[in-house]
Amino acid sequence: MKKIILNLAATLDGFIEGPNGEIDWCIMDDDMDFDAFIQSIDTIFYGRVSYDAWGNFQPEENASPAEQLMWQGIHSKDKYVFSSQNRTDGKATFISSDIASTVAAIKKQGGKDIWLYGGASLIKTFINLGLIDQYKISVHPIALGSGKPLFEDLREQVELKLTGTRVFRSGVVELTYEPA
Template sequence: MRKLVVTENSTIDGVVELAGGWFSPGDTDPDVDRSDVLGALEQQRNAADALLLGRASFEDMRGYWPKRTDDTTGISAYLDSVNKYVVSSTLTEPAWENTTVLSGSLRTEIEALKAADGKDIVTTGSISLVRSLIAEGLVDEYRLFVYPVVAGKGRRLFDGATGVPKLRLVEERAFTSGIVLLRYRATAGWLPDRGFTGSGAPTAR
């Protein structure tokens, strides 16, 4: 069974999507060494052979990365070559190579992907999709790259959640830039007293 991994950039106050801008490990501030972060992302890419996205995040990436002929991070080449899966009921023509549109039941589509042969399935950005995956108990692992930044406001991963899965910290890694990777694995069950009534629950790993 393949793992479904959610990987997100986060501020220290838990914001994973900022209005009007974003912070990226590919930023080129000459005073900040992010080579170790890029190395961690490369390890993640090497362990995965599928990228799962919501429609909006897919269209944002499609409009940006294929045009980056000067990219030195390896991200652009990876996104062109990796098998991409877009969850959408409206997108009919993805217009990006190696892309498949998933328009059926979310649980059915993702369970089929996880049951197929292959490496990890990674999803990034796609906050609405990620929240649905969490509610269905389909996420096996969370990798949060926490930046030393306070946003004050913005979308958070578990905002509005009716249930929060139990998680076990399996890795904590600090980088020279001040970014910290927190890697959590989903365990069986949900945190109590949240009134969760969804159809799924994480299985023990």
Template sequence: MRKVIMWDMVSVDGFFEAPGHDISWFVFEDELAAYIGETQLEADTLLFGRVTYEMMASYWPEAEGDIATFINGVEKYVFSRSLKSTDWHNTTLVTGDAVAEVEHLKALGGGTIFIFGSADFAAGLVEKGLVDEYRLGINPVLLGGGVPLFKSLPTRTTLKLTHTRPLKSGVVILHYQPQPDV
């Protein structure tokens, strides 16, 4: 069964967007680019909610470099009830049951599935236990407000730390796996 990994940059106080959908506070530098280059090799599918999809689709098709080559070439799914079509290469629009579709994708052969951003979409998958790993890039900033990465979780989830990678920029990458309640 394929793994679903939720990978996001987040502030120390738990926000992945500052007010106004601002993500300019992300620390992006060579070490982070190298980490992304190493880990993207395991993925062959990306999942997005509508808002993140629209942001990504407005930037990446014209971008250049290794990350752009990966993102533009990989299979992408956007989950939305309001979009009518997509025009980004290798993108499938899913308007129906997101949980059922992700369960189906996990059962197919292939590489790892990544979720970027998309907190509202991801919340439904977290609630149903479909996220196998959380990768968080903790940025050395307190935003004081914005969009929290984890919204209104219905229950507590215990996580096991499986990997840490501090970067010179002050970003710390953490990998967590959800643990069954005992």
């Protein structure tokens, strides 16, 4: 059965975006091997705002070959968008109700794992419904002081078990957890 993996960057003080949505603090080192993660999934879950911003993003023509390949890999995945808006665009399946049973059905389809891309509202929903199988949090060596927190308005305490760590040249530390 597929696993739902929350894989995202956070600042040392726990923010996933700056106060104005900034993500310019995110570091992408080649030793992170993000391509291996992209190859390990076949599905991406987006919230509507994140999908509108990134779901069909195309890098600029002068972007590095590595960035071009990364986005090609991302765009080759099945995409599901969780939204209260009922819409279609031919590039994703939009889901507006019955999240838990829809997610359970997608997980049973077999294949590779699922990347819970976000945004914050969708992540909070998945945490509160207990739908995340693995948390991969890459802690970046910066403190913003304010912004959008990763863990906000949780219904109850979330107990996790550390299953792995990786340290990268840049000082980013990837922490991998599973529900306890």
